[in-house]
Amino acid sequence: MSSSWVPATLVDAWRETPGSRTLVLDARLEPALAGQHLDIRLTADDGYTAQRSYSLGSPAGAERFQVTVDRLDQGEVSPYLVDGLQVGHQIEVRGPVGRWFVWEPTQTEPIQLLAGGSGIVPLMSMIRTRELAGGTAPMRLLYSVRAPGDRFYTDELDDLAARGRIDLQYVFTREVPEGWPARAGRITGALLHELTLPPEDGPTIYVCGPTGFVEAATKPLMQFGHEASRIKTERFGPTG
């Protein structure tokens, strides 16, 4: 891993949802592992800088680095990445960072992924990495979002689920799709019990999202009997 900043060119970008955008970056960095993040740095014309961390959604080893940024309206960095940065322009990046919250294709045990909001990003990297490797270990994703329109990577995830490559469970916290069998609401112990792999299956669990989501998910999982050492977490921020 490199601890110095390098230039990254935005080579492609698209809306993931109205409030978020996927950025494809070309940068001379070492290949990433699934689950790692980059630090991104912006510099104003007077030299003022601001940096934040963004998980990679692209699969391990991908030549181009892909992040998906959710806009926090009052935020300093994310509005610029979602609405300001233009294709062809450059920012600075550092990384890839982190060796703990990673999934490697050599892992053969069942995997339970839990995503809250933009916490889906590094988990998507794990899903994509497993697809490219043709992995066969069971992978289940529980993805909690506010409303149907807030989902990232919807077509890709639904397609993987339809082909039986992953087991996909959505939880909608504010608004459900038409005809959805459950009501809107945050994850509960009962819901987790019903929708996630049981301890007997021996899964490794990856939980990523806002701090409140990570806390709400990990407490019941430990009560079900999952070993704390098998639950890896990544906390994105203070609110949820």
Next chain:
Amino acid sequence: MGIFSPGFTGRRREPRSDLPPGQYLENGFPVLSFGPTPHVDADRWQLTLTTETGERRTWDWQGMLDLGPELVENTDIHCVTAWSKLGTTWRGVPLDRFLDGLQTEARFVMAGSADGYTTNLPLQEILGRAWVAYEFDGAPLAPEHGGPVRLLVPHLYFWKSAKWLTSLRLMVDDAPGFWEQNGYNMHGDPWREERYW
């Protein structure tokens, strides 16, 4: 000089001498941990210190309080994920008091937590600048912030301030702790931006 981001103005215009390079001011208190938050009962909490020769000392809650806590005021903390929180207030026992009268050649200490977390620190450098803390902002330390007891070493990145502290192991030679094995710097000085390997 770096690369400019056309149209990016940023929020904080005036340079601040109290923010290390690359850090931004945070008024909340974000959480960073590698796993679930363990729930440690203060009544059953113990801290064990082991020297390089295997000598051990153990304190329980009252034993810790008996060493003489102090108020740690106006302290700035810096997380490697780039937020800094300025002027925080803690209560804790200076680390030195746990080492009083001890014979040791150790130059490093490995702090250990109830959840298996570890982090290595340079012993001489942190003496007088580290506390075993159990209150934040006048209230018992919340579990997600490391309660009931965490290490507080404000002058290093905050992953060095081990949450849910239960052990201190003195070491003659340095060895990497948890994040230090997972991509993060052995020392972690925010003013020198020692974030990663």
